[in-house]
Amino acid sequence: MSVLQTGRQALLGALARLPCWPAARDVPYRGGPRIAVIGNCQARGVARSLEVLLPEAAVTLVPTGQISRRARTLRAFADGLARYDHVFSQPIAAGHFPDGGLAELLSLLPRARLFPPIVFAAFHPDMVYVGDLSAGGAAGLVPSPLHTYHSAITLFGYLRGLSEERILRLFRDDVLARLGFLDGWDLAADDLVETSRSIGFDLAPDLLRWSRRGAFMHGINHPKLFVMADIALRLATEAGLDPAPLPVEAYLADDLLGEVIWPVYPAVAEAYGLKGSYVFKRRAMPKAPPSVLDLAGLVRESLALYRTMPRARLTCQRTEHWSRSPETCALFDAA
Template sequence: MLSQIEKQIFKSWIGYAVEPRIAKFTGRQIRTTGPRIAVVGNCQAFGVAYSMKLMDPSATVHHYSTIGQSRFADLDLLVRTLQTYDYVFSHDFLSGHLRGPGDSAELRSRLPKVTRLPAITFAAFHPDLIYISDPAQPLHGFIFGPLGPYHSAIAVFAFRAGLTLDETRAMFNENVFTTLGYLNMWDEAASGFLATVQKDCGVDLSTDLMKWARKGVFMYSLVHPMGFVLFDVARRMWEKVGLTPPATDFSYYQIHDLARAEIFPVYPPIAKHFGVQGGYLFKLQNHHLANDVGDFLTLPQYLAACFKTYEKEGAARLGNKRVDGWLADEETKNLLISLARENLRKGLTPVS
């Protein structure tokens, strides 16, 4: 089966080299008379590409996904294909997504027209979300649980510390979150995010971040922003390459593409801190909305499913730097365990 990037390469050459000749022969009018734009990258790239198409409906805008691995498309083929575009925007990606060697840095060196596209990462709403790397899969290899690659640091700690499911659920309270610093993440998340985007891409998103914050929660997880965030990123990238974004009511046409993936909840004490509504409802991945409405897990259901995964994998495979640090520090470990048991005695076991 062809990867998305291989399908897009084929589609691009048909549109670039074949369709204009057919149209000239048949007299069919081609609507895409504007610039050719390519957006290469991760799960956020579709939202950026969609936004750019909305900003100029006459443009040809193609999305090239660097998720997964290609069977035959290598960097040479990708470079030749992207040379046919007027503008190319690309997230960073590692060698291994394409056949043979070649990462985003080499793409930029071989194709100077490529503009580096910032990836949005913001932890303040979901400070408990972590990944567990799978050493057997070096390229974005993660151990998957009930919410795909998304895991709760508290749940992993509790399992490895030998706590019961009830004791684990009792950890999902404000006193534990305060102890772990979960309520004071905004400044660090904001400054780190803005500094990284400025350093890597030369773009200032500080005013955009303030606008997003005024709308409330703007992330589905650490790495999945809402559609209006990606629209603002697309607008900034246009400005960077000298294009003029028109006034567009994105809210009327927006697609929340990343809402089809897993959604990590904003825990109520954290949500209260930001003046928004929170909960403990975990949304499962569903990229086939036409066939099924999908499913959700309550906190008890989520934790039970996590423990099943962790029992199957074994504690030795559940390495994570943050959790490792909690377990290695006897004072922190004992404090968290005592809070879990104290909360359980008080009946503080949230459900949803």
């Protein structure tokens, strides 16, 4: 298994519990179908796209990080969903309810339709979480200058005792190539397609179409709006509904633009025929202009945070993998 794929299931479980969005809201009945959309932060894009595509529908968003607050048991949760005409859900991680998980929910709601979480690391192979992914939500994650997202190169450089200047020298094309950052497309694509096919929602044709539009991700787990709009369109069409034939992104703002934007590094971008940069955007603050960091700023602020942390908290599957590779350790130590 590639290092870029390591820990994907743990990552998806953590994403499902992160409190990205407000609690679910019940919307007024509009005379059209009642639709519940269950999922992580990506599900908001699906739900809002459905509101554009199906203006008569009453769409309710149910964040997976909050489903156990709506009901104490799986059966009670399923009973609450029974009033909806359609339930569209990302896979639900185990542990939300004592009486079952996804398989049991689907047996209680046989008309529910699954759609896959989108995780695609090829554009942003340096972007990682640090900390305990199994702790639940953001509780076990180490904060960073970019919310909970870290640079694996910066972290491993710190763990190897490198200075800021030496870490910055590692962001070279030859180093990125030796780390496998320039040839991660096939692995990322195979992983996404395999995951989607495992729940009966084959993304292979969609992935080909998205790739023709350039970098379709803001980061490893935040797709651009047109990706989630395509998924919403498929869900509506395959459910026998009649979605409006229009490009959702022309009418709807991309909420995930308010989250962290990780750049496609120039060497990675060149490999895919794109334009790259080292400009990172922080999470948006209310009524404030976008705040960005250059590479030196990210490294400097990250190192300042790491120095305040117990070393035992700075765990990351990527850097643990690198630490077991003499070649990678020598690459960093030579910087």
